[in-house]
Amino acid sequence: MDKKFTNVLISLVVVLALFAVVMFVLGAKAPAEGALFNFSVDQASVVSRFVFVVIGIAIAFGVYFATQANKAWEIGTREVVWMAIGAALYAVFSWLFNGTVFVVPSLSQVSLRPAIAIPMFFGFAFGPVVGFFTGAVGNMFGDALTGFGLSPQWSIGNGLIGFVSGMWMLFSDKKKSMDTVLYVSGALAVITALLYFLNRTQANMLFFDPANNIFGDSQISLFAGIAILIGFALVFAVRYFFKNEDVATAVTWGMLGNIVGLLFASLSDMVINGFSLPAAIVGEFLPAAGPNLIFAAILVPMLVVAYTATRRQSGR
Amino acid sequence: MLVAWRYRKRENSFIQSFDPRAWVIFYVCCLVSTLSFWDVRFLLPFLVIAMFVLLTSGVKWHEIRRAFLFIVGFVFFFAVLTFLTGRGGTEVYKQEHLIREFRASFSILGWTPVLKVTVERAFFAVSQLVRVTSIAVMTILIPYSLNPAYYGITFKGLGLPDKFAYAMDLTMRFIPTFGRDFQLTMDAQRARGYELEKISGGIIAQVRKLGPIFVPVTIHAIIGSEDIIDAMDLRAFGVGPRTWLDVLTYQTRDRVLIAVGVLILSASIVIGFMGFGAFWVPEYLIKIFS
Numbered sequence: 001m002d003k004k005f006t007n008v009l010i011s012l013v014v015v016l017a018l019f020a021v022v023m024f025v026l027g028a029k030a031p032a033e034g035a036l037f038n039f040s041v042d043q044a045s046v047v048s049r050f051v052f053v054v055i056g057i058a059i060a061f062g063v064y065f066a067t068q069a070n071k072a073w074e075i076g077t078r079e080v081v082w083m084a085i086g087a088a089l090y091a092v093f094s095w096l097f098n099g100t101v102f103v104v105p106s107l108s109q110v111s112l113r114p115a116i117a118i119p120m121f122f123g124f125a126f127g128p129v130v131g132f133f134t135g136a137v138g139n140m141f142g143d144a145l146t147g148f149g150l151s152p153q154w155s156i157g158n159g160l161i162g163f164v165s166g167m168w169m170l171f172s173d174k175k176k177s178m179d180t181v182l183y184v185s186g187a188l189a190v191i192t193a194l195l196y197f198l199n200r201t202q203a204n205m206l207f208f209d210p211a212n213n214i215f216g217d218s219q220i221s222l223f224a225g226i227a228i229l230i231g232f233a234l235v236f237a238v239r240y241f242f243k244n245e246d247v248a249t250a251v252t253w254g255m256l257g258n259i260v261g262l263l264f265a266s267l268s269d270m271v272i273n274g275f276s277l278p279a280a281i282v283g284e285f286l287p288a289a290g291p292n293l294i295f296a297a298i299l300v301p302m303l304v305v306a307y308t309a310t311r312r313q314s315g316r
Numbered sequence: 317m318l319v320a321w322r323y324r325k326r327e328n329s330f331i332q333s334f335d336p337r338a339w340v341i342f343y344v345c346c347l348v349s350t351l352s353f354w355d356v357r358f359l360l361p362f363l364v365i366a367m368f369v370l371l372t373s374g375v376k377w378h379e380i381r382r383a384f385l386f387i388v389g390f391v392f393f394f395a396v397l398t399f400l401t402g403r404g405g406t407e408v409y410k411q412e413h414l415i416r417e418f419r420a421s422f423s424i425l426g427w428t429p430v431l432k433v434t435v436e437r438a439f440f441a442v443s444q445l446v447r448v449t450s451i452a453v454m455t456i457l458i459p460y461s462l463n464p465a466y467y468g469i470t471f472k473g474l475g476l477p478d479k480f481a482y483a484m485d486l487t488m489r490f491i492p493t494f495g496r497d498f499q500l501t502m503d504a505q506r507a508r509g510y511e512l513e514k515i516s517g518g519i520i521a522q523v524r525k526l527g528p529i530f531v532p533v534t535i536h537a538i539i540g541s542e543d544i545i546d547a548m549d550l551r552a553f554g555v556g557p558r559t560w561l562d563v564l565t566y567q568t569r570d571r572v573l574i575a576v577g578v579l580i581l582s583a584s585i586v587i588g589f590m591g592f593g594a595f596w597v598p599e600y601l602i603k604i605f606s
Contacts, residue, residue, distance in 0.1 A: 047585065075479055075554075076554060077545050077548045077549050077553045077554055078541075078545050079479075080479050080482055080483045080486070080548075080553070080554070081483075081486060081541045081544050081545050081548065082538075082541065083480075083483040083486075083487075084483045084484075084485075084486030084487040084489075084490055085486075085490060085537050085538065085541050087483075087487040087490075088486075088487045088488075088489075088490030088491045088493075088494050088537075089490075089494055089533070089534060089537055091487070091491055092491055092494045092495050092498060093498075093530075093533075096495075096498060114523065114526045114530065117530065118534070121534070133480070133483060137483075137484065137487055138487075141487065141488075141491060144455050144458075145491070146387075234520075294519060294520070294523060295523060298520065298523045298524055299523065299526065299527065299530055302527045302530070302531050303530070303531060303534055303535075306531045306534075306535050307535060307538065310535055310538070310539060314539070314542075
């Protein structure tokens with residue numbers, strides 16, 4: 001078993017090194033006039049997308065490697081079925097709520113993606129592997145159902161949301177780890193929100209409103225900019241005012257997952273699409289992550305409470 | 317109860333005559349290649365491939381009509397909007413060459429609708445239409461042409477471990493079922509006076525009102541999973557290395573299809589690296605209208 005993992009790791013490293021050479025050594029130079037190969041990152045976008053898929057999987061793999069002995073990594077029959085259910089639910093919900101089938105009301109430039117509660121809840125309830133599969137595969141099938149292309153790095157970003165949501169199982173001291181998570185997420189929320197205040201003219205690239213002639217180019221609204229702070233405040237409130245420890249764990253870790261997963265996806269767009277840091281953070285990360293946190297704080301507790309009740313009832 | 321995709325065996329189907337693994341590999345190669353181009357000259361071959369696959373798939377029009385009209389209509393709608401407004405394409409072209417400007421004879425609150433038809437806008441809209449249509453057509457066909465009995469062995473054959481291959485299999489089977497469950501729950505809640513279309517209030521109130529849809533569908537799925545888990549456990553799932561009921565073997569034609577797919581993909585990547593394939597407008601049109 002160990003030999004297999006070493007092999008996988010070695011091939012990952014080799015692939016990464018190869019792409020690093022192509023992208024950073026060859027990509028840094030401006031192509032000479034009439035050169036046969038043009039390795040500027042813009043041209044290599046298909047390849048660089050897949051590099052980020054490898055990086056994302058490597059992150060998950062690294063965490064797994066460091067905590068291999070933990071019970072959270074066991075995959076039995078139940079986990080296999082839960083993975084499938086989570087991914088299918090996430091695909092169906094994101095398809096139905098993406099604005100083409102049901103028009104979910106949107107508020108002040110923020111499109112609501114309630115489906116995001118699914119990978120967070122499945123990660124929390126059934127562990128990081130189930131969470132990762134739910135997010136990554138569910139997002140992939142959801143995109144396929146809509147008939148649009150694929151952004152594999154966003155699928156992996158979604159996978160990381162579920163993955164991190166399940167990582168609470170890896171820590172023996174739940175309270176302490178939860179507080180650390182809260183501080184880290186709080187710091188990240190404040191830093192990204194600060195970036196917003198420094199770049200208020202940045203366009204909200206995730207907001208499309210064809211009826212009003214807006215194609216991801218209207219200036220980001222104040223609400224979309226500070227939604228992440230509102231979301232953080234909500235999570236904070238859930239953590240300290242509700243005495244239910246399960247709910248608190250689910251919401252706090254879901255928040256960190258949301259921040260980590262979407263940061264991963266939007267930062268990867270810096271390389272893939274050549275966005276600047278403010279464009280990636282303020283234009284993409286904030287309008288996605290902020291509202292997601294609001295869902296994390298409201299829908300995830302509902303699911304956790306309902307699930308606990310069902311479990312008590314059925315005795316499983 | 318599971319709802320199935322509309323697969324059936326089709327004798328005269330071109331894509332169904334291949335090994336599902338070969339077909340999936342070919343699909344992924346085409347998908348990735350299409351995504352690496354914005355040049356309509358390079359995109360057209362992919363539309364031709366997609367159309368060929370569609371017309372030889374043996375899927376009857378009445379089977380595919382709803383899904384097809386929905387997706388193609390949606391794609392067309394967005395292409396028209398791109399054309400009318402010219403937004404969305406500004407990342408790939410800097411300069412526009414005006415063909416004709418239509419100015420409305422009326423104005424609404426001091427705003428006069430102006431439609432600027434430029435060479436770049438028109439070509440961007442066409443490129444977008446071709447690009448997304450070819451992807452969409454190939455994608456719609458998958459559930460119609462992939463035998464559900466082969467889902468698991470297909471993913472296993474593509475290199476996934478047993479458990480993940482089986483999870484992918486179940487995912488594909490659950491999607492139509494949960495779609496139906498969602499609709500049922502929606503109807504049941506509507507009968508109780510719930511209105512998704514009329515959600516009002518602040519953002520928190522709006523999100524809370526999604527609960528009556530979200531929670532029952534999710535919890536129902538989790539409870540329902542117990543039956544499937546029991547059935548799998550009773551058949552000793554995951555105890556030893558798995559064998560599959562159906563065995564897939566590559567024939568010569570499957571190898572050819574994979575080779576063609578890989579060839580298309582590597583050619584696309586090389587072309588991309590050589591700097592071709594970015595958004596393109598014919599030179600002579602620019603000359604005429606500049």
